[in-house]
Amino acid sequence: MNSPLNDLALDQIFRTARTYRRSADAWLDKPVSDELLRQAYNLAKLGPTSANCQPMRVVFVRSAEAKEKLKPALSDTNLAQTMAAPATAIVAADHDFYKHLPRLYKEENAVPWFEGKEESIAETAFRNSSLQGAYLIIALRALGLDCGPMSGFHKPSVDKAFFAGTDVKSNFLINIGYGNPEVLRAREERFDFDEACSIA
Template sequence: MTVIDNSAVETLFTKARTHNVWQDRDVSDETLHELYHLMHFGPTSMNCQPTRILFLRSQEAKERLKPALLPGNQEKTMKAPVVAVLGFDTEFHEHLPRMFSHNKDAKSLFEGKPDFIHTTAFRNSSIQGGYFILAARALGLDAGPMSGFNNAAVDEAFFPDGKVKSNFLCNLGYGDAEALFPRQERFAFEEICEVL
């Protein structure tokens, strides 16, 4: 592996921002496919890949989401070109014989253990969610991830069979840089890190 150049670091991290105001520009199906293609290389334990994604583009789909959003998140979400609902499959372990094929017993480790399933699925879908944001940025998209919504309402509206549970939402598009808030402070290394 090689160190990426400073331009790539800026795109992914230091100059990237969370956007709330969007330009009137569409996000193509091809871009969404490429986003997933990049994201799916991110690591998950036992290659479990529990994330399931709904890309809400139509106004009708966004209106189904709107009642589940906190009031402060409604306008920016309705105006986003795409809203991604990132959820996790509570039956991810059913796919382990295919996805983790060198361990024939992997599926059995989860059977009958709902807490272990939930913890594993939530943790790994969150990891995949981080890669989702980085993949979006790598493709020139801006991202507006958020957790200000009613999970139960989202699950009822979009995952009614109960198998998939929502983790977080992420607005996608091309942000309006003029509408950004000043970047807020981050903790210094010494405040939250230790080397032991």
């Protein structure tokens, strides 16, 4: 359990993994199976969230009909790459997450922490769905898929098209598929440890 991953795994998840974006050419013409998407979620769901609240909800957009529903909400810069991606995950947050806490968090009754407290609900839903979305990216990469996470879309339109009648609100999108390495540019610079971190 405590052995580090080997360099091949670390490369695939972090060092050589890239964000695929910018054009329809970003994606190879290779489908992503339902089974891979299920596997990725089943890995991502194991990551920690506050009181095991698990607010993330995901719609994997793959069909032509679903793509047409998503299309009007996309910014011009994200349109072509998203329409070309084999799948696009709408990562969203269920603001009714606290109603499931009696099932998910049996250590104590955590419902009163949130019930009637809209600011706490919104903050917890956003933070933890963002965390879970990051876990999903790592899971997808671990399974050999490439990702293009992005904002650049009209959230109210997505919520109306995909989550009408619920208290689920979109957070961000992840284009998913097999990336075309020919479209990649040089990796942008990252901060060094000493620039971004301290040990107190």
